[in-house]
Amino acid sequence: MASADKLINTDVPEKDVFAFHFLQSLSNLRKQNPFDTPDQKNYRVRKIKKAAYVSMARAAGGSSRLWSRALLRRAAKDDNKIVRFSRRKRKVTWKISSKRRRSNQRAPVVEEAAERLRNLVPGGGGMETSKLMEETAHYIKCLSMQVKVMQCLVDGLHYNKN
Amino acid sequence: MVFVINIVSSSTLTFTLFLSHSLSLQAICFLKKKKKKITMNEGAIGGDLLLNYTDMSVLERQRAHLKYLNPSFDSPLAGFFADSSMINGGEMDGYLATAGLNLPMIYGETTVEGDPRMSIPLETTLGTGNFRKRKFDTVTKDCNEKKKKMNREEVTEGEEEEKSKITELNNGSPKSIKKMKNKAKKEENNCSNDSSKVTKELEKTDYIHVRARRGQATDSHSIAERVRREKISERMKFLQDLVPGCDKFTGKAGMLDEIINYVQSLQRQIEFLSMKLAVVNPRPDFDMDDIFAKEVVSTPMTVVPSPEMVHSGYSHEMVNSGYSNEMVNSGYVHFNPMQQVDTSSDPLSCFNNNGQAPSMWDSDVQNLYGSLGV
Numbered sequence: 001m002a003s004a005d006k007l008i009n010t011d012v013p014e015k016d017v018f019a020f021h022f023l024q025s026l027s028n029l030r031k032q033n034p035f036d037t038p039d040q041k042n043y044r045v046r047k048i049k050k051a052a053y054v055s056m057a058r059a060a061g062g063s064s065r066l067w068s069r070a071l072l073r074r075a076a077k078d079d080n081k082i083v084r085f086s087r088r089k090r091k092v093t094w095k096i097s098s099k100r101r102r103s104n105q106r107a108p109v110v111e112e113a114a115e116r117l118r119n120l121v122p123g124g125g126g127m128e129t130s131k132l133m134e135e136t137a138h139y140i141k142c143l144s145m146q147v148k149v150m151q152c153l154v155d156g157l158h159y160n161k162n
Numbered sequence: 163m164v165f166v167i168n169i170v171s172s173s174t175l176t177f178t179l180f181l182s183h184s185l186s187l188q189a190i191c192f193l194k195k196k197k198k199k200i201t202m203n204e205g206a207i208g209g210d211l212l213l214n215y216t217d218m219s220v221l222e223r224q225r226a227h228l229k230y231l232n233p234s235f236d237s238p239l240a241g242f243f244a245d246s247s248m249i250n251g252g253e254m255d256g257y258l259a260t261a262g263l264n265l266p267m268i269y270g271e272t273t274v275e276g277d278p279r280m281s282i283p284l285e286t287t288l289g290t291g292n293f294r295k296r297k298f299d300t301v302t303k304d305c306n307e308k309k310k311k312m313n314r315e316e317v318t319e320g321e322e323e324e325k326s327k328i329t330e331l332n333n334g335s336p337k338s339i340k341k342m343k344n345k346a347k348k349e350e351n352n353c354s355n356d357s358s359k360v361t362k363e364l365e366k367t368d369y370i371h372v373r374a375r376r377g378q379a380t381d382s383h384s385i386a387e388r389v390r391r392e393k394i395s396e397r398m399k400f401l402q403d404l405v406p407g408c409d410k411f412t413g414k415a416g417m418l419d420e421i422i423n424y425v426q427s428l429q430r431q432i433e434f435l436s437m438k439l440a441v442v443n444p445r446p447d448f449d450m451d452d453i454f455a456k457e458v459v460s461t462p463m464t465v466v467p468s469p470e471m472v473h474s475g476y477s478h479e480m481v482n483s484g485y486s487n488e489m490v491n492s493g494y495v496h497f498n499p500m501q502q503v504d505t506s507s508d509p510l511s512c513f514n515n516n517g518q519a520p521s522m523w524d525s526d527v528q529n530l531y532g533s534l535g536v
Contacts, residue, residue, distance in 0.1 A: 010400075026439075041440060049436040110394065113418035120425050130390065133397035136421065137404055143428040150435040157442045 010138040012145055013059060019149045021055035050075060052146060060142040067135045068142075070123025 029051055033044075054075050057068035114132055118124030121139050124132055379385075398417060402408040405424045408417055 044440040045433075045437050048440045049433055052432055052436050107391070107414070109415045110418065113415060113422065116422050117418070117425070120422060120429070130393040130397055133394065133401060136425065137397070137401050140401075140404055140421075140425060140428065143425070143432065147428060147431045147435065150432065150439065154435055154438045154442065157439075161442075 025051035
């Protein structure tokens with residue numbers, strides 16, 4: 001479906017790319033924290049979640065997507081040792097400010113929903129609505145791929161236990 | 163000729179009218195965008211100049227229009243004239259390039275036979291600033307589809323015969339724009355016009371030429387606004403295909419809410435699964451090779467014939483089945499039993515002994531799985 005649409009390109013890599021990145025991040029986690037003590041469960045959960053998002057962003061194309069870039073930048077702020085993210089020179093776009101000024105003329109129905117979407121999708125704050133929707137589509141695909149990978153992993157563990 | 167000169171003596175378009183004396187050509191409106199200006203080659207009849215589908219539709223419309231007006235006309239010839247006028251028009255910034263004329267058409271009068279296009283002078287767009295709030299017409303969406311091009315052709319010709327309400331504008335009469343707009347009826351299935359962006363570079367200047375729809379506002383802001391709306395609705399359609407269960411909602415708001423819910427649910431699923439993984443992970447006798455084997459089986463790519471993989475023929479597609487809110491709640495229930503089960507699993511480590519490794523696995527990946535089990 002993505003390849004059929006000439007105008008919007010939302011191709012995501014195959015599942016194994018996501019799996020590879022996720023497992024890589026998990027092994028990195030394991031190396032850092034050799035003792036996974038169950039008392040700090042939340043800490044581990046947060047770490048794994050963050051690893052999941054970062055690996056997803058990497059698998060989805062690193063710097064080639066706005067949302068992945070924003071996600072990686074956000075992650076790199078907290079953990080300077082682990083997540084490496086190099087800044088890319090960006091042209092300053094004045095679009096946002098000028099469009100926000102005239103925002104009352106855009107369809108208010110669409111815009112308030114777009115506002116909520118902006119809070120959800122990483123990097124959405126600097127995007128115009130049409131661009132936001134492209135990014136959302138790609139983000140949804142990557143999210144679902146990541147969920148599949150994690151689900152398979154969990155199921156594999158379950159099976160291994162039983 | 164004299165007739166023409168009398169009428170246009172006071173106009174600012176004298177020399178353009180001279181150039182386009184014998185043909186009725188279509189008016190073009192220049193829409194200057196901030197940094198992009200892409201000119202359109204209206205006279206490009208040849209197939210090699212058709213760049214995208216909007217080109218095609220504009221050209222086909224032009225051809226049909228010309229044929230209607232002058233049935234004996236040779237279309238290459240028409241193209242030639244259009245070309246010459248276009249070249250001159252391209253140079254002029256801010257003027258109407260070619261005022262489409264029939265000889266009986268009087269400049270400034272409000273009836274032009276057949277040409278369903280309106281032109282916008284550049285100065286008046288900035289001056290009048292006609293910000294009309296437009297209702298969402300779904301017609302635009304339909305019009306922009308490639309498939310309906312041929313229908314459009316017939317509709318165009320049919321409507322040109324019936325109605326003749328389109329006027330021709332110039333720099334000097336902003337009022338006539340409004341008059342004409344009030345006169346022009348909005349039609350439901352008027353697919354004869356759509357605002358199409360044509361992107362052929364004629365003189366390496368980047369103007370995006372947009373055709374105004376019949377019966378709608380023609381200033382540059384509204385057109386840009388309309389184009390933007392169409393972009394948004396196109397993307398919404400794309401999202402609609404992506405998100406399951408979106409076909410119930412037809413309005414933009416409902417669909418967007420649905421999309422937002424879907425994104426939220428996906429994010430919650432990730433969080434839930436990461437919680438599960440956090441609990442499961444730290445077991446020492448944990449054989450990740452086997453885990454990965456199972457995971458790999460459920461991907462469509464692996465066809466590795468190994469014994470432990472046979473009985474793990476999962477194909478888990480349950481994840482994408484809707485919003486599993488209940489998963490989140492039941493996740494907490496699962497945690498306790500999982501923690502207590504700390505028996506040594508039977509590490510089916512036949513995988514390592516299995517001589518056959520799937521070809522798609524790199525050595526790095528295999529090292530990873532080894533390290534994960536440690």
